[in-house]
Amino acid sequence: MSVTSAQGFRAAGVTAGLKASGKPDLALVVNDGPLDVAVGVFTSNRVVAAPVVWSRQVVADGRARAVVLNSGGANACTGPEGFADTHRTAEHVAGLLDVSAGDVVVCSTGLIGERLPMDVLLAGADAAASGLAADGGGDAAIAIMTTDTVPKTAVATGAGGAWTVGGMAKGAGMLAPGLATMLCTITTDAVVDAATADAALRAATATTFDRVDSDGCMSTNDTVVLLASGASGVAASLAELTEALTAVCAELARKLVADAEGASHDISVRVVGATSEDAAVAVARAVTRSNLFKAAIFGNDPNWGRVLSAVGTVPESVAPFDALTLDVSINGVQVCRAGGVGEDRTLVDLAADREVHVVVDLHAGPAEATVWTNDLTHDYVHENSAYST
Amino acid sequence: MSVTSAQGFRAAGVTAGLKASGKPDLALVVNDGPLDVAVGVFTSNRVVAAPVVWSRQVVADGRARAVVLNSGGANACTGPEGFADTHRTAEHVAGLLDVSAGDVVVCSTGLIGERLPMDVLLAGADAAASGLAADGGGDAAIAIMTTDTVPKTAVATGAGGAWTVGGMAKGAGMLAPGLATMLCTITTDAVVDAATADAALRAATATTFDRVDSDGCMSTNDTVVLLASGASGVAASLAELTEALTAVCAELARKLVADAEGASHDISVRVVGATSEDAAVAVARAVTRSNLFKAAIFGNDPNWGRVLSAVGTVPESVAPFDALTLDVSINGVQVCRAGGVGEDRTLVDLAADREVHVVVDLHAGPAEATVWTNDLTHDYVHENSAYST
Structure with a gap:
């Protein structure tokens, strides 16, 4: 209706x-x-x-x-x-x-x-x-x-x-x-x-x-x-x-x-421990705009290094945090702890479900926000190279 | 040596x-x-x-x-x-x-x-x-x-x-x-x-x-x-x-x-008529980061609408310009004039050469800058989903 x-x-x-x-x-x-x-x-x-x-x-x-x-x-x-x-x-x-x-x-x-x-x-x-x-x-x-x-x-x-x-x-x-x-x-x-x-x-x-x-x-x-x-x-x-x-x-x-073009995964990037909601959104958006991260998810690869390299592009003035305290979990597995290696990344199963949940903890404050994105796939490239929109 | x-x-x-x-x-x-x-x-x-x-x-x-x-x-x-x-x-x-x-x-x-x-x-x-x-x-x-x-x-x-x-x-x-x-x-x-x-x-x-x-x-x-x-x-x-x-x-x-991963085109985005070199770089970078624009170039599609939609995301405070005066040329063909339709887009040949040259004229000042990027291809997605870097 x-x-x-x-x-x-x-x-x-x-x-x-x-x-x-x-x-x-x-x-x-x-x-x-x-x-x-x-x-x-x-x-x-x-x-x-x-x-x-x-x-x-x-x-x-x-x-x-x-x-x-x-x-x-x-x-x-x-x-x-x-x-x-x-x-x-x-x-x-x-x-x-x-x-x-x-x-x-x-x-x-x-x-x-x-x-x-x-x-x-x-x-x-x-x-x-x-x-x-x-x-x-x-x-x-x-x-x-x-x-x-x-x-x-x-x-x-x-x-x-x-x-x-x-x-x-x-x-x-x-x-x-x-x-x-x-x-x-x-x-x-x-x-x-x-x-x-x-x-x-x-x-x-x-x-x-x-x-x-x-x-x-x-x-x-x-x-x-x-x-x-x-x-x-x-x-x-x-x-x-x-x-x-x-x-x-x-x-x-x-x-x-x-229903995003060509996508095979829906990805929520939730940033917690931020100094403000705006800071959390800025960090989440940096991750959701990383083609390398999005391509990794398409390949069912829990590549947390690409999450951290995206997080690190956000200016200090926008989102204060200490890079050496960052935690990242993917589908509940804490693959990155204190800016370094955490649990075994092979424990993360990305193939089972269309939804992928990434949580980044900045350990800098009480605010949080979630931004949704999709993976970067062959079909996205195909649809947007073959079809003029 | x-x-x-x-x-x-x-x-x-x-x-x-x-x-x-x-x-x-x-x-x-x-x-x-x-x-x-x-x-x-x-x-x-x-x-x-x-x-x-x-x-x-x-x-x-x-x-x-x-x-x-x-x-x-x-x-x-x-x-x-x-x-x-x-x-x-x-x-x-x-x-x-x-x-x-x-x-x-x-x-x-x-x-x-x-x-x-x-x-x-x-x-x-x-x-x-x-x-x-x-x-x-x-x-x-x-x-x-x-x-x-x-x-x-x-x-x-x-x-x-x-x-x-x-x-x-x-x-x-x-x-x-x-x-x-x-x-x-x-x-x-x-x-x-x-x-x-x-x-x-x-x-x-x-x-x-x-x-x-x-x-x-x-x-x-x-x-x-x-x-x-x-x-x-x-x-x-x-x-x-x-x-x-x-x-x-x-x-x-x-x-x-x-030699960029999976790329089939090298794209120069030259922004002229900017109020400052920083403004020109900001506009050029917005275009070079548009996945839709990059996928279109992979498909040999001179999709200038995707150039303009990317240019328009740059804040006025960063790069002053009037959207109704923007010109875009691709490989020498002025496909967009004064923010609207210019020469016939079918005149643009993107298949002939690996290099693609986009020029955006902001008509706002004397400064210019060029940023290089690549197209977004199946091979980029493949290489970055199958290979952990």
């Missing part, structure tokens, strides 16, 4: 014809109210796609009525013409829904540097508007897929089931969100104001999507939009909404990692 | 038995003077191998008599025992050469996290000392190879041939130097003092080894040592020595990239 699990929303997913594969490629999510609260977080990449420029403006006033999303083209690096295409898409959808164009969020994903075929896209929008349904969330989640192999949805409830949060996301490559991740639309029927919704969404994404670093490459199109209809009639506090949003975002983020 | 091209040096390369392959694995370079000037630059990784800790101390006074280098084991993350092994190596070589242990630089490369077999290593040192020869530089260059497929040497002269600079280097993976690269020993017979030698070496490495970023992974063992014998009797100025050292370092750095 995803984005239509909460009351007050309709959605559709159709095949406009943007993808050569002929698979569904256009989704529409509409908030029927009574509220029209909308907030968003976007990529921190300085090279941003036209839809990001547009949609930042749309949610600036905390209100929106609809989100139109297409796969089959990112509309990034397409100049003023690309921005005009996004504007025209919003105007067209606004006309179909009898709302203001300034209340239509636009999201695009696919190849960078090519214009979208607008006649195809607008005809698809017509079909999507005609097909809007209170159970259309599943179709919408399918229509935003690119190299994803499965649609990704998640649902959580608050206040004992009185209100619901539902979401959908896509993303399998260029997956190292800077403030968000690829495309994600979340809906809720809780009664909230825009300020509360915005604070809750930022808190939820900071510890979920921002802790995914699949391949170190930040997208130009990352967008997470939250729409609130208020249709449940029940108010949510900031704490309640943050909890439910975090649950939905964490589940979607985990599903992104599980 | 490499490190024995300059007068006043002897070298040897022998098979001690540290490598399972039975290939040469121990090198010795000796400075017979009259000067014993020695300076070095080392990895900026905070996790450093025992030989780096030792050798930093050795060259702290600007003097050394010999460099002993082994492949087949990095002696990194080996605790106090590993440091004792390095110390013992220096003491042993010092005894063989009748010099002070505090004048023997030690370098090691290979797997992190394992002790070296000291009896094997010291017997190898005996053999190397017996085999020292004024034409031993070639053998020494072979003995420091790990996954390198060819030995890497370079020679330059100064003052119209009055003095010579010669060097050898190894390195094919974990190749993103922080202040130096893997192992490199350079000799000169110019008459210089330690301060001049140090300034020249830092200037030379800053624009050569520091501009190589093959796989984004910084080593724990990076060491570049320069020995000066003064045997030519001719003094070199800072400018002259810097010029000759830069030529040798640039040639060795280029050879490292050309």
Whole structure:
């Protein structure tokens, strides 16, 4: 059900014809109210796609009525013409829904540097508007897929089931969100104001999507939009909404990692004993960005030397620690103790499970954080050399 | 000839038995003077191998008599025992050469996290000392190879041939130097003092080894040592020595990239129009660390969208530029103009040559810099998942 699990929303997913594969490629999510609260977080990449420029403006006033999303083209690096295409898409959808164009969020994903075929896209929008349904969330989640192999949805409830949060996301490559991740639309029927919704969404994404670093490459199109209809009639506090949003975002983020391009392992790098959460994140991210470490995990090699060599690249000013006290465990085996050799590395079994758990103890403070990544595989290289995204 | 091209040096390369392959694995370079000037630059990784800790101390006074280098084991993350092994190596070589242990630089490369077999290593040192020869530089260059497929040497002269600079280097993976690269020993017979030698070496490495970023992974063992014998009797100025050292370092750095693990393309990313050289380096490094860009080049795909998405990750505070004025050319074809679509990307031929030249124009200032990297290939993944380094 995803984005239509909460009351007050309709959605559709159709095949406009943007993808050569002929698979569904256009989704529409509409908030029927009574509220029209909308907030968003976007990529921190300085090279941003036209839809990001547009949609930042749309949610600036905390209100929106609809989100139109297409796969089959990112509309990034397409100049003023690309921005005009996004504007025209919003105007067209606004006309179909009898709302203001300034209340239509636009999201695009696919190849960078090519214009979208607008006649195809607008005809698809017509079909999507005609097909809007209170159970259309599943179709919408399918229509935003690119190299994803499965649609990704998640649902959580608050206040004992009185209100619901539902979401959908896509993303399998260029997956190292800077403030968000690829495309994600979340809906809720809780009664909230825009300020509360915005604070809750930022808190939820900071510890979920921002802790995914699949391949170190930040997208130009990352967008997470939250729409609130208020249709449940029940108010949510900031704490309640943050909890439910975090649950939905964490589940979607985990599903992104599980479906990352070419990956054979999902790897959690948990850094403990840090002086601050930021320090722990910086150290974890250094490990998750080491191609040598990621290739070793692909080879089921518990190569802790590559963990330490990555940890050591983090500046002292960012994460204070003493290199001679570092501990590393992999899947529960403490292979490195006090910066040197620990338990026998052959005790680590990486072949048994897709999940790999690395823990680095900095012995410098009380803070910790976990970043998820994937291994570096032949299939990742193949998919990203043979397929233009 | 490499490190024995300059007068006043002897070298040897022998098979001690540290490598399972039975290939040469121990090198010795000796400075017979009259000067014993020695300076070095080392990895900026905070996790450093025992030989780096030792050798930093050795060259702290600007003097050394010999460099002993082994492949087949990095002696990194080996605790106090590993440091004792390095110390013992220096003491042993010092005894063989009748010099002070505090004048023997030690370098090691290979797997992190394992002790070296000291009896094997010291017997190898005996053999190397017996085999020292004024034409031993070639053998020494072979003995420091790990996954390198060819030995890497370079020679330059100064003052119209009055003095010579010669060097050898190894390195094919974990190749993103922080202040130096893997192992490199350079000799000169110019008459210089330690301060001049140090300034020249830092200037030379800053624009050569520091501009190589093959796989984004910084080593724990990076060491570049320069020995000066003064045997030519001719003094070199800072400018002259810097010029000759830069030529040798640039040639060795280029050879490292050309022999990088699994690579099928050598890629120069030149950033022009930057506000400062540091800004240009930061932008170039962001591109050279994009796995998606590197995989695209492997697939002979001139995917400039992946260049722009990487450029956009550099913070404004580091490199000011306007994303809407960015130009990108690949092998001379301007595929991106003003942040949007430029010439037809199919005009770019990447299959014809191992070298690929990317130019990014930030249109923000007069500064420029070039960073070299490699493509991301099946063979890189294979070599680094099947082989523990």
